Amino acid sequence: MRRQDTPPGASAAVGAALYGLATRATRRLPRDMSLTSAATLATLHKTGPRRITDLAVAEGVTQPAMTVLVRVLEEAGLAERKGDPSDKRVTLVRLTEAGASYVRTRRQAGVDAYARLIDELTGDEVEALAAALPALRHLAELEGHAGAESDR
Template sequence: MRHLPRDLSLTSAATLATLDRTGPRRITDLAVTEGVTQPAMTVLVRVMEKDGLVERRGDPSDKRVTLVCLTEAGASYVRARRQAGAQAFARLIDKVSHEEAEALVAALPALLHLATLDGQDHEGPKQ
């Protein structure tokens, strides 16, 4: 994530990834998940909406609620960032010794479990 375009903050990128992982969310839920205030998330969503990365839609189950949804451009950005991250890791793994590579493979189950636990901690209230 170090190589984000200058006009896209880490919070914006994280919010896009959250929407990709969890689906449409309320602004208040996104604010809690990303650790920012609701007014800050409102501004962030406005900017991302202007950039075509997200859109607001009514919640079919409650017409009073507006949900923030990932657009195709937003989903494409998330896929590109994940692919770039995977390629960066692949380049680094190619530089480690065979023993270090084996240690990384052995650690994968524990790392996947940590990622699952982290995802559960950051999901916030369910829709």
């Protein structure tokens, strides 16, 4: 729903700019693993240990595909399976320290890449982005809530 004080088309224009920026940035990240593998590691970093079935839903893949992906992450030393202390029948996937380090390093590489681009902007453009930070943070929060809703 468009707010009364938002110019027509502004939401779509900003959405298109953010989407284009995010997709181009994703394509430029190192290709040392699939996007689904990297996303799975990021999910584990953000949410903590999860069941394979929960990870499959969160990443939009089948349970058998997630089982294979987790096996590959285990072989790479980035994730491990552990029993759930509250339910011995359940196995949880969790990040290893190497997996957490990978996520932090990848995230920092993205931050650094954007910082280099921002350094190419004019002072007024940097000020405009800085002024938009509260809105961008709120947008990320809203997206996080929407993602959590779709995981259910």
